[in-house]
Amino acid sequence: MSIHDLDFITQRLNELKEQGVYRKLAVLEGPSGARSVINGKEVINLSSNNYLGLANHPRLKKAAMEALEKWGVGAGAVRTIIGNMSIHEELEAKLAEFKHVEAVLVFQSGFTANAGVIPAVVDKGDIIISDELNHASIIDGCRLSRADVVRYKHSDMEDLERVINEVKDNYNTKLIITDGVFSMDGDVAKLPEIVDLAEKYGCLTYVDDAHASGVLGKSGRGSADHFGLHGRVDIQIGTLSKAIGVVGGYVAGRKNLIEWLNHRGRPFLFSTAAPPSVAAACLEAINILSESTELTDRLWENARYLKKGLKDLGFNTGNSETPITPVIAGDDKLAIELSKKLFEEGVFAQSIVFPTVPRGGARVRTIVTAAHTKADLDETIRAFEKVGKELKLIK
Numbered sequence: 001m002s003i004h005d006l007d008f009i010t011q012r013l014n015e016l017k018e019q020g021v022y023r024k025l026a027v028l029e030g031p032s033g034a035r036s037v038i039n040g041k042e043v044i045n046l047s048s049n050n051y052l053g054l055a056n057h058p059r060l061k062k063a064a065m066e067a068l069e070k071w072g073v074g075a076g077a078v079r080t081i082i083g084n085m086s087i088h089e090e091l092e093a094k095l096a097e098f099k100h101v102e103a104v105l106v107f108q109s110g111f112t113a114n115a116g117v118i119p120a121v122v123d124k125g126d127i128i129i130s131d132e133l134n135h136a137s138i139i140d141g142c143r144l145s146r147a148d149v150v151r152y153k154h155s156d157m158e159d160l161e162r163v164i165n166e167v168k169d170n171y172n173t174k175l176i177i178t179d180g181v182f183s184m185d186g187d188v189a190k191l192p193e194i195v196d197l198a199e200k201y202g203c204l205t206y207v208d209d210a211h212a213s214g215v216l217g218k219s220g221r222g223s224a225d226h227f228g229l230h231g232r233v234d235i236q237i238g239t240l241s242k243a244i245g246v247v248g249g250y251v252a253g254r255k256n257l258i259e260w261l262n263h264r265g266r267p268f269l270f271s272t273a274a275p276p277s278v279a280a281a282c283l284e285a286i287n288i289l290s291e292s293t294e295l296t297d298r299l300w301e302n303a304r305y306l307k308k309g310l311k312d313l314g315f316n317t318g319n320s321e322t323p324i325t326p327v328i329a330g331d332d333k334l335a336i337e338l339s340k341k342l343f344e345e346g347v348f349a350q351s352i353v354f355p356t357v358p359r360g361g362a363r364v365r366t367i368v369t370a371a372h373t374k375a376d377l378d379e380t381i382r383a384f385e386k387v388g389k390e391l392k393l394i395k
């Protein structure tokens with residue numbers, strides 16, 4: 001036996017298998033859409049983040065193809081050397097206008113935005129006050145910074161105030177971080193209260209709008225817009241990978257913040273710029289959203305319809321307020337079985353189990369999009385009814 005056989009890795013994989021959490025990736029054959037071919041079968045796709053159906057939109061594809069012809073396939077360097085193309089800057093200017101902020105900086109993904117921005121803003125001697133259910137990329141960004149981190153109970157404003165009071169005299173910068181929409185439950189952060197507390201105690205606010213970009217606020221301008229908090233949230237992160245339909249992340253805020261990140265946002269400095277076709281497609285997506293609220297209106301109409309259908313059947317859909325609707329089964333195996341049986345009925349809805357969600361909170365997570373038709377949603381509701389009764393999740 002040689003160390004190069006990586007037996008310790010095989011052992012870890014076996015442990016995952018014993019715990020029942022080893023998984024194979026589902027395979028999408030063709031574009032992400034309301035209906036997709038998944039593992040060889042055409043099904044209603046209720047698990048993508050393609051909220052507005054933009055991932056396969058003709059206008060985005062045309063913009064990407066034109067950019068491909070004009071600019072080539074790659075940016076050729078990191079932005080700070082010579083990978084900064086005018087199409088990147090055009091996208092940032094458009095996003096800044098769309099978000100009503102002074103400036104925007106685009107990163108290669110939402111994940112790298114969090115991993116880059118947090119360590120650039122806080123350091124030793126600072127404190128991050130973080131919602132306990134914040135996304136993994138926020139957790140990693142916090143770890144990469146040398147700041148201390150303290151967590152408050154999920155969306156519990158009393159606990160947030162208690163934590164602020166506990167730490168407030170011991171640190172320089174105090175940064176409160178929250179997801180705008182929480183990805184497993186589909187609930188919305190209590191941003192107005194968070195901002196009030198931040199202003200009361202002299203903290204900065206940082207909201208990660210990955211699941212709110214293109215979803216919440218007018219034409220998907222995000223959670224600050226949704227709550228009318230323009231100018232009061234210091235740092236807004238958005239993603240271009242979900243509702244915007246392409247890939248990328250960005251930070252929106254004051255000009256000095258963006259200039260600083262230009263010098264100290266490590267993924268911006270050390271990882272190659274997004275391909276120009278990606279920037280062009282994102283720009284076209286923001287153009288579409290700026291022109292009308294049609295797509296976001298349809299998304300919300302569909303979200304309300306499916307959520308009501310599932311609730312009326314008697315499913316536990318938790319505290320969801322957005323197009324993310326969990327159907328909570330409780331037990332891990334039951335959630336996995338629910339997902340499997342739904343697939344047999346022609347619906348792909350991924351199960352999510354411990355440790356991604358707490359024990360006893362295993363679920364199938366549904367994400368409806370603007371591209372789903374009423375017929376898709378009615379078929380989905382029928383499938384949930386049949387399988388839910390079989391598994392005795394509903395009567």
Ligand code: PMP
Nearest residue numbers: 109110111135183210239241248
């Ligand atoms: N933040 C949150 C809250 C997310 O849900 C996600 C995506 N899972 C990300 C950041 C990462 O975004 P991206 O996919 O653009 O890297």
